[in-house]
Amino acid sequence: MKMKGLFKKLAALSLVGVMSIGVTACGSGTDSSSTSSKNTAEGTAESTAAAEKGGKDTGVTIKFQQWWGVECPEGYVQNICDQFYKDTGITVELLNAPFADTKTAIESGAATGTVADLVSVDSSWVYDFADSGLLTNMSDLLAADGFDQSIFASTWDVNGSIYAVPVVNYAYPLFYNKDILDKAGVTELPKTWSKFKEACQKIKDAGYYSFALNLDASSPSGIQNVYMGFAWASGIHFKKDDGSINVAGNGDLKTFAEYYKELFDAGYIYPGMASLTEADMTSKFASGEIAFIVNSAAAITAWNKDYPDLNLGAAAIPVKDDYTGKSGNCVASWAVGITENSRHKEEALKFFEYLMAGLNGDDASINADLAVTQSAFPGSTLAKPDYSASSEVFQDIYANYNAGYPINEFTGMKEANTIMVDWINELIPYMDGDTDVDTYLNNVQAAIEDIYGN
Amino acid sequence: MDNVYKKIKAAIKNKATPYLFLSPTVILMLVLLVLPIIMVIYYSFLNNAVVVKEPHLVGLSNYKSIFSDKEFWGAIKNTVFFVTVSVAAHIAIGMGFALLLNSNYFKRGTKTIARVIYVLPWVFTASVIAILWKLMLQPSGIIDYLLSFVQLATKDTEWLSNRKISLAVITFVNIWCGYPFYMISILAGLQGISQDLYESSALDGATAFKRFLYITVPQLKPILLSIMMLDFVWTIQSFSVIWMLTGGGPVNSTQTLSIYIYKLAFHSSKYAKASTAAVFALVVCIIISIFYVKQQKKVRE
Numbered sequence: 001m002k003m004k005g006l007f008k009k010l011a012a013l014s015l016v017g018v019m020s021i022g023v024t025a026c027g028s029g030t031d032s033s034s035t036s037s038k039n040t041a042e043g044t045a046e047s048t049a050a051a052e053k054g055g056k057d058t059g060v061t062i063k064f065q066q067w068w069g070v071e072c073p074e075g076y077v078q079n080i081c082d083q084f085y086k087d088t089g090i091t092v093e094l095l096n097a098p099f100a101d102t103k104t105a106i107e108s109g110a111a112t113g114t115v116a117d118l119v120s121v122d123s124s125w126v127y128d129f130a131d132s133g134l135l136t137n138m139s140d141l142l143a144a145d146g147f148d149q150s151i152f153a154s155t156w157d158v159n160g161s162i163y164a165v166p167v168v169n170y171a172y173p174l175f176y177n178k179d180i181l182d183k184a185g186v187t188e189l190p191k192t193w194s195k196f197k198e199a200c201q202k203i204k205d206a207g208y209y210s211f212a213l214n215l216d217a218s219s220p221s222g223i224q225n226v227y228m229g230f231a232w233a234s235g236i237h238f239k240k241d242d243g244s245i246n247v248a249g250n251g252d253l254k255t256f257a258e259y260y261k262e263l264f265d266a267g268y269i270y271p272g273m274a275s276l277t278e279a280d281m282t283s284k285f286a287s288g289e290i291a292f293i294v295n296s297a298a299a300i301t302a303w304n305k306d307y308p309d310l311n312l313g314a315a316a317i318p319v320k321d322d323y324t325g326k327s328g329n330c331v332a333s334w335a336v337g338i339t340e341n342s343r344h345k346e347e348a349l350k351f352f353e354y355l356m357a358g359l360n361g362d363d364a365s366i367n368a369d370l371a372v373t374q375s376a377f378p379g380s381t382l383a384k385p386d387y388s389a390s391s392e393v394f395q396d397i398y399a400n401y402n403a404g405y406p407i408n409e410f411t412g413m414k415e416a417n418t419i420m421v422d423w424i425n426e427l428i429p430y431m432d433g434d435t436d437v438d439t440y441l442n443n444v445q446a447a448i449e450d451i452y453g454n
Numbered sequence: 455m456d457n458v459y460k461k462i463k464a465a466i467k468n469k470a471t472p473y474l475f476l477s478p479t480v481i482l483m484l485v486l487l488v489l490p491i492i493m494v495i496y497y498s499f500l501n502n503a504v505v506v507k508e509p510h511l512v513g514l515s516n517y518k519s520i521f522s523d524k525e526f527w528g529a530i531k532n533t534v535f536f537v538t539v540s541v542a543a544h545i546a547i548g549m550g551f552a553l554l555l556n557s558n559y560f561k562r563g564t565k566t567i568a569r570v571i572y573v574l575p576w577v578f579t580a581s582v583i584a585i586l587w588k589l590m591l592q593p594s595g596i597i598d599y600l601l602s603f604v605q606l607a608t609k610d611t612e613w614l615s616n617r618k619i620s621l622a623v624i625t626f627v628n629i630w631c632g633y634p635f636y637m638i639s640i641l642a643g644l645q646g647i648s649q650d651l652y653e654s655s656a657l658d659g660a661t662a663f664k665r666f667l668y669i670t671v672p673q674l675k676p677i678l679l680s681i682m683m684l685d686f687v688w689t690i691q692s693f694s695v696i697w698m699l700t701g702g703g704p705v706n707s708t709q710t711l712s713i714y715i716y717k718l719a720f721h722s723s724k725y726a727k728a729s730t731a732a733v734f735a736l737v738v739c740i741i742i743s744i745f746y747v748k749q750q751k752k753v754r755e
Contacts, residue, residue, distance in 0.1 A: 104720060111504040128723050132505040218701025271593040274615035274704030280592075289594075417721045425705045428617070 058089040062344050062351060065106055066120035068334060069096035071298075076373060080355070080366060087359050090347045092118075100219075110134045110341070117342035118351060121164045121335050123156065123408055124416035130158035131414070135337040138162040141349050151357055151364070151382050156335055156412055166333030167355050167367065168376040170296045171401045172225045173329075174318070178311040180208050180291040189315045193234075193259055196318040200268035203291045210268040211292045212284065213260075215428060216277040220420035223427065224410050225278075225330055226294045231256045232328030232407045233317035239409050245452075248438075248445035255320070257430065257437050264431045274428050286310050296332060297375050297397050304391070314393045316400040328407035329400070333379070356380040377401060415451050422447035491736065497729035504725045516730040526731065528706055529714035536625050536710055537689045543629040544685055545678065548636020553666075555637070556644040576634035584698030587627045588614070614700050617707040624696050624708050628689065636681055643677040644670070676753040683746040687739050711735050 069077045081092035095116055097105045103125055109115030110132075121129060129135045139161040142149055149155070149162075156164040176189070181199075184206035190196035200210035214222035228238070236252040239245060247253060263269055270276065270290055278295070285293045286307040294317065303310055316327060336355070338348045357364050357380055364383035371378040371385045375394055378385055387398055410416045423444050430440035497503040501512045520526050551572050555565050578586070590596050591613040601607035613623045651669050660668070671678075693712040696702065702709035702717065709717075711731065719728035 107504055107723065128505065132723070133507040134505060215704070216701050217703030217706075218697055271610040272612045272615040274612075274617070275620075275700050276615070280588075415722050421717070421721065424703070428703075428705050432617075 056089045057091075058347075060089075060344055060347050061091040061093050062118060062342070062347050063093045063095055063116035064118040064120075064351070065095040065097070065102065065109065065116035066118075066334075066336075067097060067099040067102050068120060069094050070098050072370075072374065080370075083366075084351055084354050087354075088347075088350060090350065092351055106134070110339070113341065115339050115341060117339060117344050117348040119337055119339060121156075121337050123333060123335070123411035124413075124420070126156045126164050126335070126337070127158050127412050127414045127416065129337065130161075130163040133340050135163045136340040136342070136345060138165065138338060138349075141338065141345060145346075145349060145353070147349075147353055148357075148361060151361075151380050153377075153379050153381055154333075154406060156337075158412055164335040164337035165352070165356070166331075166335040166379040168371050168374060168379055169331045169333045169406060170298050170374075170376050171329050171331055171397055171406075172229050172294050172296055173314045173397045173400060174292055174294055174316065175285065175299075176292050176313045176315060177285065177288060177290070178313050180206070180288065181313075184208065184291070186291075189313075190318045191316070192318050192321045194321050197263065197266070197268070200263065200266070200292075204267060209270045209284075209290045211263065212270040212276065212281045212290050213273045214276040214278050214281045215273045215424045216275055216280075217421055217424060219277060220417060220424050221278055222273075222276075222281075223420045223423045224408065225296070225332070227260070227427070228409065229294050229330035230260070230317055232330055232409070233404075234320040234323045235325045235328065236320075237328075237407075237409060245445060245448050247448065248442045250441065253441060254437055257427075257440065259320075261431055261437075273431075294330075297394065300375050300391065300393055312393050314397045314400075316403070327400075327404035329404045331377075331406040331408055334374075334376075335379075357382055413448075419448055419451060422451075494729045494732050494736075497726050498733045500726045502724060502726045503729065505723045509726075512726075516726050520727060520730045520734070525706060525709070526714060529709045529711050532621055532706075532708065533690060533710040533712075535621060536628065536692070537686060539625050540628045540632060540689045541682055541685050543625075544633050544636045545682060547629065547633040548640055551633070551637045552640035552644055553670075555641055572637055573634045575631045576638075578631065580694035581698065583627065583631050584695050587630075588699055591623065615704055617704050620700055620704060620707045624699055627695060627699065628692060631695070632685065632689070635685070639677055639681045640674060643674045647673045676749065679749050680746065680753070683742050683749065686742050687746075690735060690739060 064081075066077075077094060081094060085091055095105070099122075102120065103122070106115060106119050106121075106125075106129070115134070119129075119135075121135070126135070142162065152165050153169065154166055155162045156166070180203060184199075184202040186199045186202050188195075190199045203210040213226050216222070231237075231253065234252075234256070236256050238247050238250065238253060264273075270281070270284065281290070281293055282295055282299055282303075284290050285295070286303050288310070297314070300312070303312060319327060336352050338345055338352065342348055353361065354366065355370075356367055358366065362382070364378065364380040367378045367380040368383035368385040370376070371383065372387060372390065375390070375397075377398075387395060390398075410420065413419055426435075426440050426443040426447065429435045430437060435443075498516055499511050499513065500509040501515075503509055554560070555569055555572075560568070575583070593610045593612060597613065598607050598609050598611050601611070602609055614620055647670065651673075652665055655665050655669060691712055692710065693716065696708055696710060696713055697716070700708040702713035712735070715728045715731045715735070718724045718731065
């Protein structure tokens with residue numbers, strides 16, 4: 001009996017000990033240079049094997065928080081890291097998370113002091129990350145390293161300094177369903193707003209939905225990619241050249257808003273836009289319900305795989321009837337920034353430079369291959385991607401992309417996500433006819449100025 | 455002397471043993487419950503948290519800012535509607551189904567099948583519920599198709615995108631997925647009520663309604679109060695279904711307190727303000743919890 005009691009006590013004590021150790025382990029910080037664990041165990045094993053083959057291990061491990069590993073073909077990003085290890089002896093530990101969870105992962109990492117050395121960022125986060133001191137000033141790092149910054153196709157700047165650089169860019173063209181257009185008798189792709197309206201009417205008459213605008217509040221990308229994407233194609237901007245906000249009283253934006261309302265009132269826009277997500281929109285397009293959508297070129301791969309019968313085409317977004325200038329192409333990017341708290345900024349910069357221009361700054365084959373693999377465009381001007389094996393649809397997108405210029409005015413804006421949600425919240429009442437166009441634009445201007453504290 | 459020492463040692467051992475057994479749970483509760491709550495309360499007094507280099511105390515500034523925010527009061531209004539209608543409907547529907555399943559009008563087999571069907575909404579996870587209802591409620595979905603037969607909707611009727619009805623629609627979905635909890639709890643309570651009470655009241659000539667009002671309801675009162683309070687707290691915290699169906703839109707029409715807090719934290723990175731709103735929700739939940747604990751104490755007595 002006594003033994004039993006003693007055993008119970010010992011068991012309880014052991015349990016307490018084990019749990020205390022577990023809890024302490026959970027709370028303790030991690031050293032970014034420590035041996036990698038988590039989901040990268042396999043990759044590290046490969047790296048070690050690589051080192052044995054001839055690379056000299058520097059003993060440095062940098063962590064890279066990103067969503068690329070989830071979206072690229074399996075093992076693709078890890079292979080780049082393994083090659084980097086072979087070339088430099090620096091281990092890159094990939095911290096994979098879906099795009100939707102990456103921002104939270106970065107912010108919680110920053111709060112606990114465990115943020116990765118290198119992070120992939122979205123255009124809507126860059127200002128807040130730079131402002132909060134989460135990202136380091138890359139201009140200084142690049143200058144100190146003597147890296148040729150002119151090879152960057154674009155950079156994301158805050159207060160005149162680079163805080164992130166797009167590695168690849170995704171275009172947002174106008175996709176169309178050829179079968180629906182054939183059935184509706186649309187023989188020529190619409191190049192202007194009026195032709196687009198005519199095409200929409202024919203499609204509607206044929207019993208299909210013409211176009212879609214996703215204004216779901218949980219992921220407010222529709223206002224950027226679809227709504228403003230349409231405006232940018234006609235050279236309509238909401239910022240002045242000096243970067244100040246120019247929404248209220250902007251004649252071009254007013255004309256554009258009225259045009260979109262006409263599309264909505266005529267029943268050309270898919271019903272339920274206020275709760276339509278990007279995923280809903282693309283699936284309805286792919287299943288043959290909607291004729292035209294503006295979406296990322298990255299979707300082509302998934303459509304080809306999941307909807308082999310989809311007769312897909314891509315075209316430039318129609319422009320205002322009297323517009324003759326170059327079209328702005330809305331882009332989204334996979335950009336990279338280096339965190340302020342990183343203890344291996346130099347190595348993190350080296351990996352970033354490796355992605356853009358190889359080991360010696362003159363070989364952008366990695367950048368080019370990543371772009372081709374992801375149906376994207378390279379962030380390095382040195383890259384010469386070979387799209388010859390890409391689909392005809394992508395070739396069209398590439399041609400249109402080269403004919404215009406990349407733009408995304410939301411990039412680098414303070415609380416860009418909130419601005420987009422506020423914009424949606426003003427656009428919906430206007431589209432529903434509850435406010436007039438001037439009130440709508442004035443309210444958007446006021447909402448943005450409120451965020452900037454003006 | 456040795457004897458005294460041994461006695462003291464034994465006494466300490468005896469006293470310490472229960473605490474040692476309790477300690478794993480206590481440690482877990484401290485780390486996973488108490489510590490985060492303290493941190494959130496602390497954050498609510500900072501200029502911002504998580505994303506700022508050197509946060510500093512700002513007193514009640516966040517509270518003033520939150521309480522003067524129209525969006526916050528809009529979220530409170532939506533939450534009050536969402537919670538009160540959900541709880542009231544849960545209790546009415548749960549009671550109705552429980553009475554049906556407890557009655558003698560149906561055979562045992564029929565009751566078993568009905569019980570399985572009725573409990574199904576409670577079995578589904580939030581993501582399944584959201585996907586299911588989103589598919590059914592979308593324009594040209596099955597709801598539009600069925601209602602168009604009785605001319606109550608057209609094929610393009612927008613249920614989730616219409617600001618005037620979207621809150622009522624998500625409340626309906628929440629009612630649908632929450633009533634089985636009431637049904638099961640009430641059914642268990644009904645089966646515990648002595649039949650003698652009903653028989654003697656029948657002899658006294660009481661009608662079915664009076665039997666319900668003066669026997670069933672008082673007998674079920676402890677259960678009803680308990681589940682109502684639990685439901686109140688759960689519904690206030692309800693997030694997943696609303697987020698996946700509407701994301702709080704259109705134009706904040708379905709933005710409840712939990713959505714408001716999430717958007718402040720994860721859309722705007724205003725963790726201090728989000729913590730302030732969360733402290734408000736915490737206070738409301740604590741008040742209800744106090745009533746719940748008191749109620750439970752009464753039941754035990």
